Amino acid sequence: MIDLSYLTEEEQEMILSVLKRDAELKHKEEQRVKNLQKTERDKQKLKYLTGEWFYETKSNRHRDKIHGSDIVRASMSRRKPVTIMELTQIWPRKSSYLKSESKDIYIPPELSGLIGESSSSAHDNRDDHYQVAEYKSSAHPQTKPRQNPFNSRPFGLQSPVKTEGHLQTGVQQIPENLHQVPADQQPAEESKLNCAPKILVEDHNKDLAEPRSSQVSEPSDSLVQQGGSEAPGPISTAQKQASVRPLSISKSLEDLATLPSNERWKNDPRSGIIQTVEEAPHSLSIAVLDPEQMKRLSVSVPAFIHEQDNGRESDCLSVNSFYSERQRKSSTNTNASASSGLASMSSVSGSVTNIYGTDFGNVEVKGTIQFAIDYVNKLGEFHIFIVQCRDLAVAEPKRNRSDPYVKCYLLPDKAKLGKRKTSVKKKTLNPTYNEILRYKIPLESLKVHTLNISVWHNDIFGRNSFLGEVNMDLSEWDNNSHMIDRILKGRTVTPYSPKHASLNMDMCGDMRISLRFLLQTSQSNKTPQTGEIQVWVKECTNLISIRRPIDPFVKCSILPDSHQKKRQKTRVVKRTTNPVFNHTMVYEGLRPEDLRDTCVELTVWSHDRLSNHFLGGTRLNLGTGKSHGTEVRAHTLRCCSVVVVERRHVDVFVISFVISFANGAVRIPFFIPRFKDAVKYRRGK
Amino acid sequence: MSEIQQAALTMSDGDYDYLIKFLALGDSGVGKTSFLYQYTDGKFNSKFITTVGIDFREKRVVYKSNGPDGAAGRGQRIHIQLWDTAGQERFRSLTTAFFRDAMGFLLLFDLTNEQSFLNVRNWMSQLQMHAYCENPDIVLCGNKCDLEDQRFVKEEEARELASKYGIPYFETSAANGDNVSQAVEVLLDLIMKRMERCVDRSWIPDGTMRSNGHSGSEMVEPPMQEKSKCAC
Numbered sequence: 001m002i003d004l005s006y007l008t009e010e011e012q013e014m015i016l017s018v019l020k021r022d023a024e025l026k027h028k029e030e031q032r033v034k035n036l037q038k039t040e041r042d043k044q045k046l047k048y049l050t051g052e053w054f055y056e057t058k059s060n061r062h063r064d065k066i067h068g069s070d071i072v073r074a075s076m077s078r079r080k081p082v083t084i085m086e087l088t089q090i091w092p093r094k095s096s097y098l099k100s101e102s103k104d105i106y107i108p109p110e111l112s113g114l115i116g117e118s119s120s121s122a123h124d125n126r127d128d129h130y131q132v133a134e135y136k137s138s139a140h141p142q143t144k145p146r147q148n149p150f151n152s153r154p155f156g157l158q159s160p161v162k163t164e165g166h167l168q169t170g171v172q173q174i175p176e177n178l179h180q181v182p183a184d185q186q187p188a189e190e191s192k193l194n195c196a197p198k199i200l201v202e203d204h205n206k207d208l209a210e211p212r213s214s215q216v217s218e219p220s221d222s223l224v225q226q227g228g229s230e231a232p233g234p235i236s237t238a239q240k241q242a243s244v245r246p247l248s249i250s251k252s253l254e255d256l257a258t259l260p261s262n263e264r265w266k267n268d269p270r271s272g273i274i275q276t277v278e279e280a281p282h283s284l285s286i287a288v289l290d291p292e293q294m295k296r297l298s299v300s301v302p303a304f305i306h307e308q309d310n311g312r313e314s315d316c317l318s319v320n321s322f323y324s325e326r327q328r329k330s331s332t333n334t335n336a337s338a339s340s341g342l343a344s345m346s347s348v349s350g351s352v353t354n355i356y357g358t359d360f361g362n363v364e365v366k367g368t369i370q371f372a373i374d375y376v377n378k379l380g381e382f383h384i385f386i387v388q389c390r391d392l393a394v395a396e397p398k399r400n401r402s403d404p405y406v407k408c409y410l411l412p413d414k415a416k417l418g419k420r421k422t423s424v425k426k427k428t429l430n431p432t433y434n435e436i437l438r439y440k441i442p443l444e445s446l447k448v449h450t451l452n453i454s455v456w457h458n459d460i461f462g463r464n465s466f467l468g469e470v471n472m473d474l475s476e477w478d479n480n481s482h483m484i485d486r487i488l489k490g491r492t493v494t495p496y497s498p499k500h501a502s503l504n505m506d507m508c509g510d511m512r513i514s515l516r517f518l519l520q521t522s523q524s525n526k527t528p529q530t531g532e533i534q535v536w537v538k539e540c541t542n543l544i545s546i547r548r549p550i551d552p553f554v555k556c557s558i559l560p561d562s563h564q565k566k567r568q569k570t571r572v573v574k575r576t577t578n579p580v581f582n583h584t585m586v587y588e589g590l591r592p593e594d595l596r597d598t599c600v601e602l603t604v605w606s607h608d609r610l611s612n613h614f615l616g617g618t619r620l621n622l623g624t625g626k627s628h629g630t631e632v633r634a635h636t637l638r639c640c641s642v643v644v645v646e647r648r649h650v651d652v653f654v655i656s657f658v659i660s661f662a663n664g665a666v667r668i669p670f671f672i673p674r675f676k677d678a679v680k681y682r683r684g685k
Numbered sequence: 686m687s688e689i690q691q692a693a694l695t696m697s698d699g700d701y702d703y704l705i706k707f708l709a710l711g712d713s714g715v716g717k718t719s720f721l722y723q724y725t726d727g728k729f730n731s732k733f734i735t736t737v738g739i740d741f742r743e744k745r746v747v748y749k750s751n752g753p754d755g756a757a758g759r760g761q762r763i764h765i766q767l768w769d770t771a772g773q774e775r776f777r778s779l780t781t782a783f784f785r786d787a788m789g790f791l792l793l794f795d796l797t798n799e800q801s802f803l804n805v806r807n808w809m810s811q812l813q814m815h816a817y818c819e820n821p822d823i824v825l826c827g828n829k830c831d832l833e834d835q836r837f838v839k840e841e842e843a844r845e846l847a848s849k850y851g852i853p854y855f856e857t858s859a860a861n862g863d864n865v866s867q868a869v870e871v872l873l874d875l876i877m878k879r880m881e882r883c884v885d886r887s888w889i890p891d892g893t894m895r896s897n898g899h900s901g902s903e904m905v906e907p908p909m910q911e912k913s914k915c916a917c
C-alpha cells in the first residue's frame with residue numbers, strides 16, 4: 001500500500017483512466033492465456049508464451065502476486081470513502097491533522113474487495129493452472145508464502161506512527177469540565193504565536209510588582225485562564241499536554257462571563273505568568289522593549305471578558321506608521337470620529353509580533369525546503385505540496401536531533417483553522433514529506449494571501465522550535481506548479497512593515513449600528529435616575545470569509561458588566577457576507593453617569609454548531625478609558641473608524657456608526673493570535 | 686541475430702504471441718514520453734507536458750528469432766506495453782510501484798542535462814530495489830542527441846557508465862527518431878533471450894545460453910554474473 005494522498009483528484013482520475021486501459025489489456029491477456037492453456041501442450045513454450053517465466057521470477061522477489069497497478073488502484077480507492085470535498089468540510093474542525101494520510105488508519109471495505117479481485121483477476125488464472133500444473137513438475141520451490149501485502153501488512157502501521165507524532169502537538173482534548181481544565185494547551189508554537197499578551201501580563205506583574213487582575217482573556221484562552229484562576233496548580237502540568245477544545249465556544253464564553261473573576265485573579269497573580277513559561281525566549285526579547293510602552297500595550301480580547309486593571313495601565317495611544325496608513329484608508333471616518341469626541345476611536349496596532357515575532361527556541365535557521373504549489377480549479381482548492389527539507393538545523397543539540405514538520409498558513413490568517421501541517425518526521429535533518437496541504441479557497445481570495453511555510457521541530461515536551469520559514473506572496477504567483485526550492489529564512493521582525501500591516505489589517509467589513517441612551521422617567525426623585533442603552537445593529541457589509549460560506553451574527557455586551565444575561569445577540573443570517581439584522585438590543589438600569597464608564601462591545605461571529613468563528617469586533621465607549629473607577633481596556637478591537645452621525649441632547653445619544661473592522665479574516669475564538677496582540681489604540685478625545 | 690518487424694496490425698487486430706512489458710524511467714524532462722511517442726507513433730511533439738504519474742503506450746511488433754526455442758523462422762507477434770512514468774519526485778512512490786511489472790527498462794537521461802545523467806545511478810538502484818528481479822534488463826538511453834550543441838554529457842562517459850552496469854547504451858533522439866526503435870528492439874531482444882534462458886534453464890546446462898549473445902553493435906556484453914542472478 002502506498003501513500004497517494006498527495007495526488008489531486010484530477011491526477012487520480014488521469015491515473016485511474018490509465019489503470020483502466022491497463023486492466024483492459026490485462027483482461028485480453030488473460031483471455032489469451034486461457035486459450036493458450038487449452039491449446040498449447042508444450043509446457044515450456046507455454047511458460048513463455050504466457051509470460052509465466054516472468055511472474056515466477058517476480059514472485060521470488062515480490063512475494064505477492066500483485067500488479068503495481070492494483071496496488072495503486074487500491075491505494076486510491078481507499079481514499080474514496082472520504083472524498084476531498086467531504087474532507088474539506090471536516091477540515092475546518094479537524095484542521096490539519098485530518099490529512100488524508102491519516103486515513104490509512106482504517107480500511108475501507110472496498111479495499112478488501114478490490115484486493116480479492118486483484119489477486120484473482122490478475123493472477124489466479126496463472127496460479128490456478130500453472131502453479132498446480134507446472135510447479136509440481138518443475139524444480140521450482142513453491143513460493144507458498146506469497147503474502148499479499150494488503151492482507152499481511154498491518155494497516156496504518158506507517159501512518160499512525162507518523163500521525164502520532166503529529167498528534168502530540170495537535171491533539172485536542174475535550175475538557176470534561178471547562179472550569180477545571182486550566183489552560184488552553186495549544187501546540188507550543190501556537191501558544192508562542194499567541195504569547196504577546198501573556199508576556200504583557202508577565203511584564204505587568206514584574207514591573208508593577210503587585211498582584212494584578214490583568215485578565216488576559218484571549219479567545220483561545222477564554223476557557224482557559226478563567227479556569228486557571230480557579231485551579232492554578234494544574235496549569236503548569238496540564239499545560240504541556242494538549243490543547244483544550246471547547247465543545248461550544250459560545251457556551252463556554254457564557255460560563256466564563258459569569259465568573260466573578262476579579263478576586264480570583266488577584267489571588268493568583270501567577271495565572272498570567274504561567275502561560276508564559278514556554279515562551280521565555282520570546283518574552284525576553286519583548287521585554288527588552290520600553291517597559292512603559294509595554295505597559296500600555298493593551299491586550300485585545302475577543303473573548304471579551306471584561307478586563308480591568310488596577311488603574312495602572314493606561315489604554316495607550318499609539319499612532320504608529322501602520323496606524324497612519326489606516327487613517328489614510330478611512331480618513332473621512334476618522335476625522336468624523338475625532339471631532340465627535342463621543343466615541344473612542346481605536347485602531348489595531350501593527351503589533352503582529354506574535355505572528356512575525358522573533359525566533360522561537362533559539363535554534364539557528366538553516367537549510368532548504370522544496371515544495372510546489374498548485375491551484376486546482378476543479379476543486380477550488382489550493383494545494384501546497386511539501387516535498388522535503390534539506391539540511392535543517394539541529395533543534396536538540398543534546399540529543400543531536402530534530403523532529404521536523406512543516407506548517408502552512410495563508411497569511412494574514414493565522415487562526416488555527418488556517419493552519420495545515422505535515423506529519424512529523426522523526427530524527428532527521430532531511431525530512432521527506434511528499435504531502436499535500438490543502439486549502440479550500442477561491443482563487444480570487446487566494447491571491448491576497450501570503451503563503452507562509454514554516455518548519456518546526458516537534459518537541460515532545462511541548463516547546464516546538466522554529467527551524468525556519470519561507471513566505472510567498474501569492475499575488476505574484478504565476479499559477480505555475482513547478483517545484484520551488486527555497487532557503488529557509490529566520491523569522492524577521494516585520495510587524496511594522498507597511499506590507500504586512502496592510503496584509504494583516506485590511507478591512508474585513510463594515511458594521512452599521514446606532515446607539516442611544518434613553519433616560520427613563522422616574523416616579524420617585526429619590527431613586528437614582530436610570531436609563532437604557534439601545535443598540536441597534538442594522539447590518540454588516542463586506543464581511544470577508546475565507547472559509548465560505550459564513551453565517552454571521554452579532555453579539556453585544558455592555559462592559560464592564562459581562563454577565564451572561566447582558567450578552568445579547570442577533571439572529572444568524574445564513575450564508576452572506578452582507579447580513580441585515582435590524583436588531584435592537586436594550587440594556588437597562590444604567591445611570592447617565594455610568595455611561596462614561598461603559599463600553600459597548602460588538603462582535604461579529606460566524607455561526608457554527610460547534611464553535612462560532614470570530615469575524616471581527618469593536619468596542620465603543622466615551623473614550624475615557626475608565627470604567628467604574630478602574631481603567632478598562634476599552635480599546636475598540638480592530639475597530640478602525642467610527643462615524644458619529646448624530647448627537648442630540650445630553651440625555652439621548654444617538655450615535656450611528658459605520659465601523660470598519662480590520663481584517664484578520666475568519667478566526668475562531670480560541671485561536672486568535674492577533675487578538676492577543678498588544679493592541680494599541682487611540683483614545684477618543 | 687533477431688529481426689524485429691513493426692507489425693502493421695492495429696491494436697484490436699487479432700491475437701499476439703507475447704505480451705512484453707517495458708517501462709521507461711529517468712529524470713523529469715529527459716524525454717521519456719517523447720521517446721515512447723516516437724517509438725509507437727513515429728511523431729514528436731516538442732511541447733513539454735509532464736506525465737501525471739503513469740501512462741502507457743502499446744505497439745505490436747513481429748520478432749524473428751533464430752534462438753533455440755524452435756520458433757525460428759516464424760515471426761512472433763509481440764504486443765509491447767510501454768509504461769511511461771513521471772520523472773518527478775513527487776510521483777516516485779507511484780511510479781516505483783510499477784517497476785515490478787515491467788520485464789525490461791528503458792532508462793533515459795538527457796544528454797544536455799548533466800544532473801539527469803548523474804541521477805542514472807539513483808535510478809539504477811531504484812530498479813534494483815523495485816524491479817521484478819535484481820538484475821533486470823535495462824537499456825540506457827542518452828536522449829536528445831540531436832541537440833549536439835547543448836550536449837553536456839560525453840558519449841564516452843555514458844558508455845563507461847553503461848558498461849559498468851553491463852547494459853547497452855544508445856544515444857537517441859526522440860525528436861528525429863535516431864536509435865529510438867533500435868534501443869527498444871535491443872531491449873526486446875534481451876527480454877526474449879532472457880525468457881528463453883529462464884524457461885530453458887531447467888534442461889540446458891548453465892552458461893551455454895550466454896553464447897547466444899545479444900546483438901547490436903551498440904551493445905555492451907552483460908556481465909556474466911547476471912546469469913547466476915536470474916532468479917528463475
